[in-house]
Amino acid sequence: MTNNLLEIKGLTKAFGGLVAVKDFFLQIAPGTLTGLIGPNGAGKTTVFNLITGMIMPTSGAVVFQGRDIVGLKPFQVYRLGISRTFQNIRLFGELSVLDNVRVAYHYRSDAGLFDALVRSPRFRDREREITERARELLSLLGLELRERELAKNLPYGEQRRLEIARALMAEPKLLLLDEPAAGMNPAEVGRLMELILSLKERFKLTILLIEHQMKVVMGICQQVAVMDFGELIAEGTPAEIQNNSRVIEAYLGRPGGAGVA
């Protein structure tokens, strides 16, 4: 028995003939911040989808707190304490900002259908608790003035933050962030990095993050795993990764390739 929060063992996913993730291993200790990087199409998001039960692996195991969670549905994985954001932002566009966050706490409420229909005292209490927690998160993420806007009307950067607020609503143990800095300008990226660190501290989170902007990965991650063509090609501290020739090649291409220059 190890004390890792998450252990991915020999995870493989084939779509038809294409092997998107191939014999992938990863250990994540509690309280760490791990970066998952690699070129486009390397299979990073597929790993997230496999962890969260959105797709079934062809083979391999995902062990969370000592329990193999392969085969659980996404909502069950979430209830165990793994939540995520999406690369292409998947908010509930026609719900208000507040509701986008409140909806993520839904399963914790013991007020049922009947309570809702008649607005019973228990229902009102639960709604108040949920709303308070949601507002607390929104203000942490600087969205407190936006709570009644529809999510789809927020600017891009705020949508990204709202997605993070939503993912934090149910007090997850493991947070998966899929390209949180995508589309942000350098100033926003800087603030995002601070935000991630402070949230991690405050909620005692373990974080796994996919990111293309190396500034983010190199700036805040303790550990970096590099994927290429579905496989883990390197693992180590940011400094080690930065100077790893396989990584540089996978990212920038090989300098002076034969027959080209």
Place this chain on the structure above:
Amino acid sequence: MTYFLQQLINGLQLGFVYALIALGYTMVYGIVRLINFAHGDVFMVGAYLGFFAIASWRLPFPVAIVVAMVGCALLGVLIERLAYKPLRRAPRISSLITAIGVSLFLEYFTSLKFVFGPYFRAYPRPFAVRTYELAGITISNIQIIVFGVALVLMVALTLFVNRTKTGLAMRAVSFDHQTAALMGINVNNVISITFGIGAALAGAGGVLYGIAYPQINPFMGIMPGLKAFVAAVLGGIGIIPGAMLGAVIMGVVEKLTEVYISSTLRDAGAFAILIIVLLVRPSGLLGKKQKEKV
């Protein structure tokens, strides 16, 4: 056994008429993802155009079919340009409601006394009905014409879609509007052409329906339209051979349910098969599995 074969042929006859309607449904769905509820009513208009061509204008039968096809093609393109094109970026349900509106309009407008009138009309037979017997099975010249015309049109459509440049453009647009535009294809024109061809086929189907089941009225398009649509889904919507296959299955099942089980259960059999197929193969018999992108 001969009884069974006889009913099979009757079922095929029905199925071929459904197929001509189903093709328009499937092509339009394939290209703009719209359930064109007005399509059954275009079929009805085709039947009436044929009716007037034969009974009032005394045109020969083949010309009557051409009249119905051309008339319906124009109608189909007109409907697309006026009612659907403005809504191409609106929520999909808006186009669907508009399609229902067009359908109701065609039904009730043509019911007006100075248009087609609300009553049933007996369809004129452009030639005497003859029957031929072959190994105990009776086939009428009407059936032969239905089979013949439907087959010719289906072969022509298949050749058009697979062998011509416009057909290729139709297939490209139905796959992806944006990439098709990058090929230099005028997507709007291709969509109009698709509506036109689908409507023309339905028009021909209307005339064949008229001579085979010789009674027409402005609401005749509803049930065959619905069944043809179901046939298109059964075969795999957006897939031309699928529509033909689904339609033939629908026609045969309907006929066999009618004669072997109960005529009142006729419609239930076909729809029960539809639900089962959808549950087992949600994208239809010839359809491909769709995956959601995460």
Place this chain on the structure above:
Amino acid sequence: MLLEVKDLTVDYGMVRALKEISFSVNEGEIVTLIGANGAGKTTTLKTISGLLKPVSGEIFFQGKRIDGLPGHQIVRMGVIHVPEGRKPFVDLTVEENLRLGAFTRDSGDISGALERVFKSFPRLRERLHQRAGTLSGGELQMLAMGRGLMAKPKLLMLDEPSMGLAPIMVEEIFSIIKEINQQGTAILLVEQNAFMALQIAHRAYVLETGAIVLAGRADELRDNPKVKAAYLGE
């Protein structure tokens, strides 16, 4: 000047994807736009080819203003966009895909164009009657470029041709791009693979979150530490 983009501003959904960018491509040149994910490279190409409408700014091709024209007319002028992800028509055969590339041309000179494509991509000839969906990633990239060549482009715009390809295949693709250019076609190349792009390009622009932050001759940028920094961080 073949292509001139002036103060182009484009929104993509809710996002302002491009903020007043200006650049140009001359006859016979390879120009590359490089930058990280989300920098606005693809949006630039989509706007030039008419798939997106700009908020403001102008685009000229051979001196004629083309922003606002429908996509199929821009294609007819000789501006060909090979999209990101290759976008093959997977249900059609390789031959049909190539024929679609020549959609704007008379059927007369298609076989000549096919031969020219086979010269650059002999592998496509072997695969001619296969469904495009059965090809490998590298072959799909060849198909996408071949499809673009079928239109006899004056300007060929390539979006991330190296994406997801093995290094050896990337090299092959890039040497073909160079060849195409040497035969007289101007190329606007969008790439994440900065080293490779800078190897073959004459000039380059570096995009960062919707703005051009660096521009210059490719060989100069190649040794610029800022470029490496833009990718891997300082």
Place this chain on the structure above:
Amino acid sequence: MKKVREIGPGWWALVIIVFFLLLLQGLIIAGLVNPYIQTILCYAGVVVISALGLNLIYGYTGQFSLGHAAFYGIGAYTSALITRLLPGWGFFALPLGLVAGALVAGVIAFLIGLPILRLKSDYLGIATLGFGMIMNVLFKNSDKVFKVMGGAAGMRGIARLTTFLWVAVIAVLAVVMLRNLVFSAVGRALVSIREDELAAEAVGIDSTRYKTLGFVIGCMLAGIAGGLYAHLYTYLNPDNFDFLKSIDVLLIVVIGGLGSISGTVIAGVGWALLLEGLRIVLPSAVQEWRMVVYPLVLIVIMLVRSGGIMGRNEFDFLKPADYRRR
């Protein structure tokens, strides 16, 4: 600390609406409303109740159903059977029938919903359409099981138990309950499935469970509406529950605005009053034009306001305090 809740605009609106409905009821008792108009008013309520059910299924939960009339029919036939087979219940006959109609519609919705709610968008629509067709055929053959149901000839001899008061009370209850539901954790879960089913699962929502829940409740509303309908017109014909009737409800819901209770009420009442009302008001020479103009109006509304009359908005008084704009 206990806070005294102030009386919000919702309660005021409720009081005004109840007062208005009681006024109407008073006019009816005084004999000032002719029976035709009474029937149309009742019918408007029935249409609203049924359409609210479809709005919950399609407008809020995003599950496309083209078979709503089947559940309306199930409720109608069930409740009619109950009141015919169990006479002598007096005042309780109608509520008993309605409860039975709602339950049977709900149980069948559950059984059919479990397998077919896995289907998405158009495919779900087509499967529900198929189910509606099959139910229609079964109604036409119902006399083979229960003679009194009358099969294709229709069911006769149903007591006229539906009164304006019944319809008004149930319609107001339906609006209030539905409003409570959609502005609750359950409602948020339903809407999140409509917006993005996968993301909903990713924040802990058991989408299968909630889709089924929404579908069952919506179909029960249709069942209740059907029961009221049966005891309003006292005659049931299978054709009253065919595919075109499902389309009518769909039109009302979309025209009113998907995901808007206010819109459904406006569109439902408007639809019933205009379409049925014009039948009486218009001279017979113009009657046939009624159905020509109606689809044109539909098309124009869609072209001009593709989101429906209310879009996804509600009247402010329907919203709980934390949903109102400041």
